[in-house]
Amino acid sequence: MRLVLVGTSHHHAPVELRERVALEREEAQELAGRLATGGREAVCLSTCNRTELYLAADEAEAAEQDAVAALAALEPEVEPALYRLHDRAAAHHLFRVAAGLDSLVPGEGEILGQVRVAHELGTTGPLLDRVFRQALHAGRKVRAQTAIGESPASVSSAAAALAEQVFGSLAGRTILLLGAGKVSEQSARNLRSRGAEIALVADSKTGRDRIVEQLAAVDVVIASTNAPGLVLDAAVVGEALRRRRGRQLLLVDLAVPRDLDAAIGALDGCYLYDIDDLEEIVAETLSGRRREAERAEGLVAAEAAKFHEWQASLDIVPAIASLRALAEEIRAAELRKADGLLGRLDESQRRAVEAVTAQIVNKLLHLPTVRMKQAAAAADGVIYAEAVRHLFGLGEDER
């Protein structure tokens, strides 16, 4: 059984092309089912950044052609942007994808869930089931053993991480939104997903007293209005601070031009971050993710090597099993032949003879078994398997 991968991603195709081969879950499931005929296995992984078909088949070339044809049927122009990988390279690619190492933002965590869903919706058998399970394991391992996914990769998640730096758990913390731009909405959503609540969405009609009242109560302020000048000056915030009695207040200014007076940052208990600060944080954390990605690549490569060993052992296992069956058959036959002599032995002596002969067989076959498995991992498995079949006449009766 060979593993075949055909697909395209953000590395090879622009979004205009990718969106034409992107599939909904049901479509991906249907395509995988359609490709999994004649004993084949198939999984379709389709996200906004990639569409990939994984097939397990005895005839790799035919499977590859069918996969190319299936994607070309969705969009003929995609064919030059397709990559084609087999066996170890295909598995290694899938492990990198699951670990987020092939993503636009290194280490992003969403892809792991998408790989899991693709696996569940695919038509899998022993090979694809194994490779996808191992990919999910590799993805989880990378996230657990490296810091690749710990730092924020967007301005909105950086704002949420900053809030956690100030307040710890955000459960029960409250947010004041000044204006409701797209980025501030994302930031608010991010904060809410961590337990914070929106206290008020203020606009140009909200009165000064109401703003001061809210500033005295909330924990986080996110500003992103379209106002041409400052929306909040240090005097207003200072007035609210007097009621806060030293409680911390995080202010995030996402607007350009800025909504919040820079002097607010100097006030006691206030932490003011503008869009430039957040972008600098994101740039720094992304460079940190890239550093962690180097460690993650090592983990993924080790997983790919394990998969390769397992796949290679598939060639050799039947030969080993046949050899052991033959040896056991000979041992049993020889014991039957000697039944006249052995008949004089009592039960415990007979058991001892059984055990000794079985041990001789096991010891004789131990080293060849180990060597064959090693050879399989070193890509000589098929040759060794053939040699063993030839030398011991394995499978000749069937032929």
Next chain:
Amino acid sequence: MAEILFWPALLLYGEAAVGYLGDARRPGRAGRVATWGVRLGWLAQTALLGAQAVRDDGFPWGTWASSLGLFVWFVVSAYLIWGCRRPYRLLGLAVMPLAAALLVVAHLGGGTGVGGASHYSNLFLVLHVGLVLAAFAGFTLAAALSALYVWQERWLKTRPGTILRRQVPALATLDALAFRAVAWSLPLLTLGIAVGLVRLVVQDDRLDALIAATAATWLVWCAYLALRVLAGWAGRRAAYVALAGFALVVVVRLALPATHFA
């Protein structure tokens, strides 16, 4: 023979102090090694204190130097409650060098020996020294948390791009933990002082400068709690009060040999 336990305790505390310094520069393995240094060093010192308690005739920590050793043990014990967690490793940078240095001072003062005889043995004094030292250890930890708060607050104000690189406890968490440490320690100090006053009255002793300094310390920590609970103080202002309280704890510890043990 049990005195030899002083050396592994000191070496491991010292290793932890260096490890936390390394962790501050490059978070990771150095921090983990440092945390194990704290754990094993604490075990070694616990064994040393156990040997002192078993072998000494009477209360073994009745001298200034030996009480300093016990104080170090209390501080490290309190730190161990949080110090094993990754975000609190930076706190070890404040606590462990102090613990190692004070242990050296205790040793130089003869406070880590085993098998001595003490003229203090009554239960009142055991409670007095034990409670006051436990309270001071709690205040030391509260001060370390407050110092970390002040440092981290200034760091947040400077808005560095690397703000999320270092794992440190959240400001609000530091604030709450410092409050909790004081809330646990103040009743201990109050009881310890009460026990001391009882002994003072029973033995008809005179008030000394140390008692006055301890009373001032008690008042500052009472003020800390009152300001937090009644006036709603939090954050930097509360942290400064905690640091002022700790300064008095240092004064009391330094004044001890010149007064009670004079």
